[in-house]
Amino acid sequence: MQYVVAVRTLCEFAARQGDLDLRFTPAPSAQEGIAGHQLVTGRRGPHYERELSLRGEFMHLTVRGRADGYDSARNVLEEIKTHRGDLARQPANHRHLHWAQAKVYGWLLCEARGLSELTLRLVYFDIATQQETAISEAHSAPQLRLFFETLCGRFLAWAAQELAHREARDAALAVLAFPHPQFRSGQRELSEAVYKIAANGRCLLAQAPTGIGKTVGTLFPLLKACPAQKIDKVFYLAAKTPGRRLALDALALIGASAPAMPLRVLELTARDKACEHPDKACHGDSCPLASGFYDRLPGARADSLAAPVMDRAAVREVALRHGVCPYYLAQELARWSDVVVGDYNYYFDGSAMLYAMTLAQEWKVGVLVDEAHNMVERARRMYSAELRQDDFRAVRRKAPAALKRPFDKLQRAWNAVHSVQLKPYEARDALPDAFVTALQQASAAVSDHLAETPAQPDASLQQFYFGALQFTRLAEAFGSHSLFDVTLEPAGAARRQDDATLCIRNVVPAPFLKARFGAAQSAALFSATLSPRDYYRDMLGLPENCAWIDVASPFEPQQLAVQVVRTISTRYPHRQRSAAPIVRLIAQRYADAPGNYLAFFSSFDYLQLVSSLLREQHPLLPVWEQERRMDEGARTAFLERFAPGGRGVGFAVLGGSFGEGIDLRGDRLVGAFIATLGLPQVNEVNEQMKARMGQAFGAGYDYTYLYPGIQKVVQAAGRVIRTREDRGVVYLIDDRFAQPAVRDLLPSWWSVAG
Template identity: 55%
Template structure:
């Protein structure tokens, strides 16, 4: 028998063949991953010496190989066990979910018969309640012949699809082997990047690549990664970006390549639920949303239609169109399609976050994945957010005032206990900011008991919709999950919402009955321990950006493997394209803001007078921005200018950018690190210069000083650089990079602060810049 054309995991086979009925996402409490593993260990420990755990099994049906790991085999009772951990009442479980579990258990029963030559076996579903540690067992006795019939029925339902997928894979690889670059020639530096991506992908390495703006990084990474897929038998390419603009560039590049002869490549765009929900405000189950009703019954035809037309790129609108024709949810159709496409374009969170769908599918199916991480300088902050959590007094207050708390005495009592412990903790806090070596034990206990009460209430009342209580529940569950993996990569801190002007003595005298007035956070500082497993899960990865300097900083914080490859692509631009001037007479330090305003205004006005056109001016805060803008308006009212505002909506952002035309003139005022400091493209006369009235250094405060101290400990005394200097200068280079976008562009950048002349700062700026006015 030759090699199988297609392989599938037991879980995925049964998800394909045994799911039926409604999409039902009514919240029920679920164990965390660690709780689930602990539950499996406890069940196994009870079984005795004849129990085998985690048994790798596989079997063939025609050209389909099915594989998986059975939870356990009890030789004494001659039974295979499928163990499912749960919380709450088991009798609330849907019949469809129970049947799915049975389908998996029976398939494992057959695989065990094949492996051991059994003629019969008992098959058990074992449900283990995490909270009570009680087991509920359901047992069936099967002959091997009957189990084989069940197995072949499942495989038969899948095999036609499997053969279709094998044919698609063959056509895909054939197309990729002959795929030509979508453009007539590579740009300067683009070929170097492409060759490095190809080598890393074929060799199974992680590549960290700094490549300047304007060389075509998107096309220069996607093309070589696709070319590498056939030779290394890579199943999927994931292109992940932090911003919508980056994902759109990837989709455009993939459209170009498909037009070059790779139309058989299946490309899927994944978007956030809130952007694709057809019935906002409706719960995700058949009683509340018509697109959830009968979802799994109609899914097979919708899936087949979506993948039948090779010329169709499955962007958001295409998926929506197919879904609505079949009367199912577009968002969850896209999640199902992720299993069957070649390229997924989506946000970081789909792979890096807890419970990221693409990560889960990769691990469940043993996929060989190539990963492209766009604008990778954003990953550190995004990952910090993914692995951080904060408990807020507002969320607790809203939960206590929720309809559920009013109607459910047990929930109300549990919330009151949390409030009591939280307020008591506040009385011990002398300063506005405090760091705890461990999470306060009494509060943690109250939170855990509260979550048990809330979870059981939702399990008993699955139709309950209570946004306030659910929001607080999500905050607490994230905290409890992160506490399972606490280490020196994170801080536990407490920050008073409003600084108390009273003395410490009066602060301690506050009673525990008072409502909590502090935020309590688990604040991730170094995502590396969390992200390391992500790099291990993929065959190869390329992280790329125009600003990854110094590269050891990103490698350290992102947890890249020791054998990762680093590449710095030379800039295609020359110093005569960009005039970089350092205004050493200006200090934008907070203490000097007042006197700097007039100096900044005069420099902007002088530059505009010498060369009228479009400029961006970047500042460290909205207050400083408004201060300078008002002064410019008073002293030079003839200069057009427009301002970025706080919480700018997308339509307002588009209006802001629309003022930058080939013939317009004026100054756009923006905040460094905001929406206009990266990811925007204003070539030619649309933008001819930038003013940077800041080094971008994070604010000096108690939190950042704690981060600096921790970075000093973890990274050999480089705390200041890791906390302040490197992140700040990265934002500066990103913002300045808006000026020169093509080899034809010419422009000027004014670095308005004397600190830009310092050696340690200058070495972090692009090597091709020639700074004027920076010499001592």
């Protein structure tokens, strides 16, 4: 069996050496890189061949790739690299890697064309100056063949190991048994649906209630499908840390049920949590874990993959033992892992690492998206950008002289955007071309300046640069899926004139996400709240043939008493007078059935209004509140108040940290009071989004307000019943819960009174 490897992967594995060096070197964008390659090759003569597809073999290794260009008249093979700034500052190990790629392509060309010798040329093209720097070397075919075979020899043992691992993995997965004696109610139905879409190459929306074991019920069938469908990787993506922990626990359970199965599981951790030296820069002169990183990487890589589970703690332990950076070790391990557990952004963000690897390596991947009701808001944030003029003023004041002219021009263009605006907020039909042009020019100037600036750049200037890049990228893709709006900040003591915040605000993420779903062999999105399905399919860009399953709840209606309190309105004008009847309701229920309860409100102000009155009128009733910006320790302390056999009422904001993703089984939680429909605030931004939703889908109010709001209500109510032994009560406090349009969105197994 042949092992197929790309030229770039071969060279990065076998030829990379020296330090990890991430000193700021503004790289051309992908579009600039493509344009640069086209400009360089367009300057060549009629005998120039572009994008040569080459491949060769060494024992059971097949190496393939595309060389940039070959001049047959001069017998010159070119490897083209775009850059910005002084080429003399390029790290030596980067140049070494570029030569390695050129030499591998050189041998593949010599072998394919029967050449006895060849001139190799590295062509560095400066995007800013449009100038080429060429470095040439002449090589004989035997020299290139020796280099190629040396690299392949280094990789060959690894390739043999990987082939053996894949064969053993697939053999074990083919006979993998379900890790429990039997499926839970609804779990088999979910598992069968995931297996079928993996076999058919489709997507799935699965509404599956809490308590059926969704994590195991999705991972197990997708792993079972891997051998027959030749799936290379499984990506399990979650919105929050608890979701990733559940996935790792489920994979540990599956692994324990088949101890001979060689399944490599990796957890990806955010850079700010994985960094061991946050006070140091990412290069060998500053951080000891960057110094000699690539020299020590082979040992760390092999050591890591010897363990079946590479979670955050395991990766860190190996990394520190070998003296390498844990964060960048994990990125390397993603290439060789079978299951990768991480946040949504690793696959769905505009610069997502796993998505880029999938395309570059031509992997067949299966994607699982946990708690997928979070995807709409998360994806909107991924494809939105905001620039604050007061932040730019601060950067402009400290900017070096070289940036004065482009920054002055940008300031004038910024002022022109809002000079005629009379209202504090205004949505525009189109982007201001003059501003976008000025921003692009300022970004290029900052890029050139930073490329020429040694050591660590100014943090605020770099932050502005990254924000400007995001804004200009989204400006290039601007369309009906997004809004452009301008918000005025009135003049004050710190400045004499108004400033404006400019925002490209994504409304419908579908156009950005569609390609990511298309790149996967299959994708299953699951949650307890994915109704109505058309809303999620429309918003997330799922294909027309996306399958749908609504798994029946394992719970009985008598387990949960749901009561609509239609005598109270929680609308904003009525909140002051709603506090007293809500306090009476909570106190009466607590007196009748003491225990642990959660009370959810639409805002911290509303929460404080009711909790203060409850404390005043019932001082002996234990009460604790969610606070703004609680850290992890404070959140843990809040949840620890819900002890078995405990008594009291915890106050929380709907849609916040305690509205989903917490598991309070048994009598740790016996009821919930939900004093809001969860509707997003009516403001100018949401009204603009409603108008855009109406134009796109004909359901502006539902898509903007009703569906997101009720989804939060159902998630919060879902905290009460977690197992088939649980019993509890939920009070839906607002007369609007009695409306048919709202009732239709509540879970079908609920028996709602009132």
